[in-house]
Amino acid sequence: MGDSANTKAVTNHGEPAMKGWLFKWTNYLKGYQRRWFVLQNGHLSYYRAENNGGVPTLSIRRRRRFKGNQAEMAHTCRGSISLHGALIHTVDACTFVISNGGTQTFHIKASSEVERQQWVTALELAKAKAIRNMESEDDEDQADEGSGSPEEWSSVVRELQGRLEDLQTCSELITKHGASLQRALGELEITVDPESAQGKSKIVGERATLFRIASNAMMNACSDYLQTAQMHGHKWTRLLQHEREQRQRLQEMVETLAQQHSRLEQAANAHAHRPNGPVSASEGEEEDENEFYDALAEGGNTPGSQPADGRFTLDIPRGGSHRRNSSDSSSETDETQETQQVVVVTGSTQSKSPSPDILTVASARGGLAGGKRQRRITVPEKPNYPLNLWNIMKNCIGKDLSKIPMPVNFSEPLSMLQRLTEDYEYAEILDVAARCTDPYEQLAHVAAFTISSYSTTSSRTGKPFNPLLGETYECDRTDDLGWRAISEQVSHHPPMVAQYCEGRTWKCWQEFTMTSKFRGKYLQVIPLGMAHVEFPSSGNKYSWRKVTTTVHNIIVGKLWVDQHGDMDITGKGKAVGIKCHLKYIPYSYFTRDSQRRVKGAVMDSLGNVKWIINGTWDDKVEIAPVIGSSGSVENPVYQTGPVTLAWKRRMPAPDADKFYGFTTLAAQLNEPEEGIAPTDSRLRPDQRLMEEGKWNEANTEKVRLEEKQRAARRQREAEAENAAIDGRPYTPYQPVWFVQIKEEDSDVISHVYNGGYWEAKEKQDWSRCPDIF
Template sequence: SKSVGNKLVFCPPPSPPVYSSENASNNCLGLLSKSTWVPEEHKFGGRVNPEGFMLPFPLFLCRTQAEMAHTCRGTINLSTAHIDTEDSCNIVLSNGGRTYHLKANSEVERQRWVTALELAKAKAIRMRNNQSDDSGDEEPASQSDKGELHGTLKTLSSKLEDLSTCNDLIAKHGAALQRSLSELENLKLPAESGEKIKAVNERATLFRITSNAMINACRDFLDLAETHSRKWQRALQYEREQRIRLEETIEQLAKQHNSLERACRGLGPFVSTGSVQSAKGEASDEDEETEYFDAMEDAPAFITVTADPNSNQTSYNESTCKDLLPKKRRRTRIPDKPNYSLNLWSIMKNCIGKELSKIPMPVNFNEPLSMLQRLTEDLEYHELLDKAVKCESSTEQMCFVAAFSVSSYSTTVHRTAKPFNPLLGETYELDRLDEFGFRSLCEQVSHHPPAAAHHVYSKRGWTLWQEITIASKFRGKYLSIMPLGAIHLEFHSSGNHYVWRKVTSTVHNIIVGKLWIDQSGEIEIVNHKSKDKCQLKFTPYSYFSRDVPRKVTGVVTDADGKAHYVMSGTWDEKMECSKIVQSSHGSTSSEGKQKTVYQTLSPKVLWKKYPLPENAENMYFFSDLALTLNEPEERVAPTDSRLRPDQRLMESGRWDEANVEKQRLEEKQRAVRRRREAEADYEGYIPLWFERKVDPMTGELICVYKGGYWEAKDKQDWSICPDIF
């Protein structure tokens, strides 16, 4: 409609926010297009329109699209503007004596513009304040940081004064020395030469002393400046990154606000199927305040020096299970992941501090595998344990066990999606006895907290068992996943019994940016028979570190504490061991710890990651083994993860149906639990194939395999299995 007086019809821009002649109204509030530069006098401005772009401040007003390139009917400085609403479609912008009445096409469009204007106004105010106050919106420094900075600046000022004083003295004494030398040249009487030469020597000595003081002061100043300049550069870089992240977060939140408003007026296909909600009283937060901390103390610092650099590098990885052709053809691909867009922050922003298992999550953030299958995936490099069986030395065997403990993390580097939480009583078997000599069984033995028991037997000479409880907390910007529980590995012939625990996994960039995973902490592997130990340190990623990302280092020692091997590598690529031939104490580090220098033979590759299959980026970054884990298989128990319907629907790309099915399964599980707990003699859930016993090694109560599963499979007698699907 045409405007009257100073009234303008307020037209929302299309997406992308560039006007075209078909949709430009005769009277509109014009925005600079995305490709147009803001005039120099307004260079501090940006743009945010209701689609998420930043508005210019001051705001430019144009009556037609054609005027935008050459005419401006008026401007309002948003930093001092008052934004008000007259009715469901009108907005009033006022600044001093100027008032503009703007009209949107609908109440929804009006609210979107009000939100965008308010965000732009807030940013304009911050930018204005930055011009008068350099502190801006940066995070305030702590008192200790301020005190340290003040002390450093005071020291530098003192050194500068020393330099200035020395400079004046050098100039003064230099001039006096020059006069003395001139007088010496004009001498004619030898009798006076002695006196003058003496004066020259005195002045030269004084000049030399002053020059030395000047040099020392310069050296002190430079040392101090170099030491702190690096720290200030890192601090400045950190503050810049924080500011950029904050701006991106605000922009992201503005977009999500608009999306939520649209969703409220027209529910999308996912919302129409119903999001998975917990039953009343289901998501208890009794442990919401519980904090978990990893043992992050520094491992003993050491330096490795190769004793024989000319020797050829030997690899223990020359023959792998890849060389053994499986007797059964397994699938090599799954359906490509659909391109569903759903923001993780929109789901998790109200769940900060809660257990991940208590957050109602749609399958959109899952991968089509259960946690039981992910636990089984740790066996991808089982051939390391087959080789360890053949080691005659217990310390050499420890190297293979350490490499195996690291190899289980290699599959996580690109796997940012979460696995399905198993239902109580859910099982998963992986029978590779004929192909690779082992078979594995997992069972979900607890729901809150979620815990899975795992048992693996290999006819090639080893048995592995564990009970893993996943403790996870969403902390706002990142998600911490802490596997609790010990992993046991026993070799049949030697009786060597190894025990270790997993490190913390952290998912970063939950709010904004690309998700990425890091592993950090320490693993101590102990051979309870020989008392050998291996201390592995997973170095957390640091933007400023010069170390190789995802670095893992460690030392293998015997019962007497003597070091035999150095372990080095990365958790996503490979691990090597180097035999130590001599060790000595080196220099003391800046933290006061004495470094140990190990002289070693050339490193030998123990483990190297297999390349991902072709098209892995469209198949959830699954490895060759992971692609086979959910492959349908006959004769498995009716509780097997392969038979879980919501997971099967998700793998086939039918995500909306999978979300409905996931909600049905979880509600069925709650109903069974309520009936079970209503029984008078109920004493807690009893697993099917595992039983609780005290672990003699750790003293913990854990679930161990009691037998019967494989016999039941041979007979196809699954009568004790519950109906969980």
Template sequence: MFKLHAKAPVCTVIPGAVAMSEPKATTPTQGDTYKGWLFKWTNYIKGYQRRWFVLSNGLLSYYRTQAEMGHTCRGTINLATANIAVEDSCNFVISNGGAQTYHLKASSEVERQRWITALELAKAKAVRMQAESDDSGDECPSSSPPPSGQGGGARCSEVQSTLRTLGSKVEDLSTCNDLIAKHGSALQRSLSELEGLRLGGETGDKIRQVTERATLFRITSNAMINACRDFLALAQAHSKRWQKALQAEREQRVRLEETLEQLAKQHNHLERAFRGATVLPAPTANSTTDSKGSAPGKGDASDEDEENEFFDAMEDAPEFITVPADPKYHRRSGSNVSGISSEIGMDDQSSLDDQSLVFNQESPQPQEMEPVKKRRTRIPDKPNYSLNLWSIMKNCIGKELSKIPMPVNFNEPLSMLQRLSEDLEYCELLDKAAKCQNSLEQLCYVAAFTVSSYSTTVHRTGKPFNPLLGETFELDRLRESGYRSLCEQVSHHPPAAAHHVISERGWTLRQEIALASKFRGKYLSIMPLGTIHCIFEKSNNHYSWKKVTTTVHNIIVGKLWIDQSGEIDVVNHKTGDRCHLKFAPYSYFSRDVARKVTGVVTDKEGKAHYILSGTWDEKMEFSRVMQSSKGGLGGIGENGTEGKQKTVYQTLRARELWKKNPLPEGAETMYYFSSLALTLNEMEEGVAPTDSRLRPDQRLMEQGRWEEANAEKQRLEEKQRSVRREREREAARVASPAEDALIEDSDPSLKSTHQDNYKALWFERCEDPVTNEITHIYKGGYWEAKEQGNWEMSPDIF
């Protein structure tokens, strides 16, 4: 056995083991803190640079010098989610999912092994602490009282604590096992190299190296032995206690089974009593029973005394209602009885309140219990029609898309009004926002709602139908989601649609969206114009924002794909709070996640409170800001001056704001419609004659009859043009000669030319009181007209 060299220090961090340190290179402190110099790769010009690294509480931070530890941290990586890889004898890499990667180099192989050991132990502890933190909010999975009436929660907490302790010990054993394997392999390799060098006479340095590795192996082995001893002692100490707890759980289960059996009998008797009350005359006060509770002359009516007691209690039969001949209502009534029985406490099971078992005339009526309408989950599959794309598009470059006659082959069987209503797929985000007490947290949910509206577009490369002037679309989801939505096409050139949503859950949404689009050959850009407003009744907070640009790529050659890019400012006009969202455009050369969205929520003073991150097609998360500081430089200006410093935010753990719902099965053959989109064109009774559901060309396309749909589309567009010309002629007839003279004096070329005087039916054009923009705001009357079935004022557009 080799003797321990006097100048061979060893430093490692192992649970239950004693650590030795190298005074000049590394300095272990309290707990699992580990410090020392390492060389970090910076760039191809400077190469590796010497940096001071500190490992503490599962975080690896680095500084340029030791003096910077008090004020300037150059970077930090969380080991709980990091990967540690060894490249060669001195180099190793720490990567955090691609976002952060440190290429590090130690001064020697032994020094590298010390850091690897410390990092792996710190990572194991960080993962364990994170798992314990996730489980800390879990409650005891027991919905029944404890056997003795008290102490059940304490015993559950004690068992969970013991299980966590045992789990921690198992993690220590696993970690030590891995380290023993690594150190054993390294020791075996050094012994083999030493045996080869012994024959050559060069053994001095190798003996020192083998001695250090042997010491590491001994420390790790001792830690393994200590962890095994602790685990065995703990398991033996709690074994008898667990046996008692198991026996108590078995006894409790038996009591619960007996209780459920009694409740089932009571339930069965209650149902029979309820059915008998509708057909049997009420028992008189002179009714008598024998000592066992059975009626005279009938013998024993039941084997259970409790059932007969329920019959004796029924002395007021007229209070029972007659059950209608509706099987759905029968089932609903049965479920109510079951609910009452299941909610009876164990302490009260022997004395039921008769009043809770009586169904009086104030019970809900059958029509109030009708189930929510079942919506369709499929539409006809998309046909596979060939089309010469270039023959249509070559003459359209540079033109406004709304003025180009497009065949339905480019469309999907929905109108733009229906696509606008599809923004409400994740309206529950606004429901949650309405319940928020904090306006800044409410702003986070509103921002997530703005992002969620783009999630349905990721695969939707089809163009929606351009709505006809005066076309409407209603979306009544009061029973399902508590809101009503109405859209109307208020302008044709430029195309503009007004939208108004009112929710019973405390919020209102309104917007007017006009689309400006340009076809540039390789791609198509769609720029939404207009402002979206969301008002919450309880707090009176008023938010507004605009949409970003949508780009459709590979129009001529290649597979179509859609990208969203730009910036959105969601502003709270009451408090001055603001959320700045940035939709990063896709770049082939970028290492960022595709479709990335980031955001910062600030108050009116500009102080950041929340950080939002995620993608517009999958999910959004938010983190509370604890501290912000100025970090690295943002770049170099044109004149050689340094750019602005980047702001670095220290945040709490991220929480999920929104997550996309999965697409229905077979969505690829149904235009990639979401569950809501599949129901938008479903026929409904009582809608206005101008509703998009009644549009014939759109209906024919949905049914797969595309040739007929193209012919019908041309008919509708020509009808719309003729109506517009008639409207202009009418405007010219009512114009006074003085007006014509005034127009001719200002510009002779404008003589006999009049603007379209069309006015929307359900929306009124006025100035927005918040943004001072001219917009269309809902003036009311639509839902009242629907209730009355009076659509005389609706134009004939189809």
């Protein structure tokens, strides 16, 4: 183990906050390897050789051949992780884990518990400082607004040139006085005793010569600097001018689009209040210009339908599943995959009727609903409040979305915790999957369940409320739907939700975190967490990660949502080795295929296709077993057996757009209930005010809650700093109902339900819950 004496805490400005030898997990063959870690400027980096502030410790000879020798590259930075938004988890007395939400994870072991605590404390402080610096960027941007103009850069160059002239004057004076000094020393050599004067004049002359040489070197360096600055100055000026013009054009474009959006809203409102009657040709043309539709190419199929010949193509990855490479640089890259396009010939051109299992569950839902409790079927109607889009968008340019205070006008009266609970609206599919004895058929039903969770996004464009740290949500539908779920916001930087749901024959859990990209015209949400389902009766377990969600027409036009990307559902436990690959085809105006389509295949450990999956994520999914294949190896043709309707969407009411597009289940998620935890989303005041139509009061309350959350975070940071000063260990924020543990079949650290919530509800003991509202 590393020597704890090597750990150094440095507080000087610009120096590392912490550095020393630690052991980092590399892979199963090499295990933990000794590495030099440097904590500096909100980043934790590691090297193979000792490193001082980012400069590898190399000899002069090795530095000379460093550029051309690849072996010397091992002494540079091997990996780095940003602490802003990172999760720091202690595994045991000497081991801790740092993760940034799924893309990078460092497993680190110290030589002792004291050294581990020193590093964890330093990392928590660095993380808090990085968050503060990130949140203060807005103020700095405002303070620096208007800086960096070409005129200002020109003045900087002129100032440098003036300073160089001053240095030249000083050099002339030094040369002049140096020559005078040498002449005086020469005269002194004649008039003074030769023996004593000779030694003194020689020493002083040598020093004067060295001083003159140093001055000349300084002037040469300054001249080179000025020459370089003058040579590249015009490039900097053009670059800055271009960036300034681009920003100006972007602001003008956003303002123009906002004005167009306002006119479109006014026209739509006028049309909505227009009495029924014939429409003139000019009015019809204007309506055509103001409306936006999801166009289908000529000859395209309706959603969920198949071509007349019963064939459809399917891209299946070759070479097995994606594998994660655990290397010393901690980079997680997927292996390059080749895909083969196959043709699937269904056994019948018409699908079978829905399976009796689904019909039985559906009828059971209808019979039990309201048996013990009468639930509401809708929410208060959505009010029509005007919104000045320009006042919001002009403050969003070039900023992180997580730092923009969004009004409730863009939201729906549900939190992210409740929105994730909607994944189980079609949980009866899991009940059917639990009764399957064939693991391949079971995985096909699980795939249909994962697809069904996106059904409501086709007509829902409202943004859910961001949960506060420690906020929870319970949904107990055991009496009518047969499942209950508990969710908790376990982290704020990065935002992370942990959820656990259990049915009669299955249990699900997931850790949801994401990253977002705002591209001006559209917004992309990329999930990072993993979801799992387990069937205790068979011991089969399956895991998957959600696909990318894109919201189009952010600025102007009708908002619409698309799901696209690849999803791999991998089997674990007794189902290890089998896999389902799903492809969510992105929306395209030029395809002849049905839009919002999903196709995939269930494969065994050797890549042999066992079941075929086909459908759309907003309508239905059909599955069929493979009974034979023909064709070449590169382009096989699969013959399938009888087609089973695995999932069919229950469409919302025709006037659902007046109620935020909610389904019946979504309308019941925020229904008031007694006996829930004080941190439950249904007790959140700003969300409740919005549902009641009091949007102005909701915006005021939203600001108050967010400021209360910031104050609580600042208090935790102050406690951590005081503990570091006193040399005491400090325990960071810990979730109430979930705990971070290492998964049994991987090195992933995730939040898992630790039990106790439903027991606390039965006793009405909420002493563990924080005060967040």
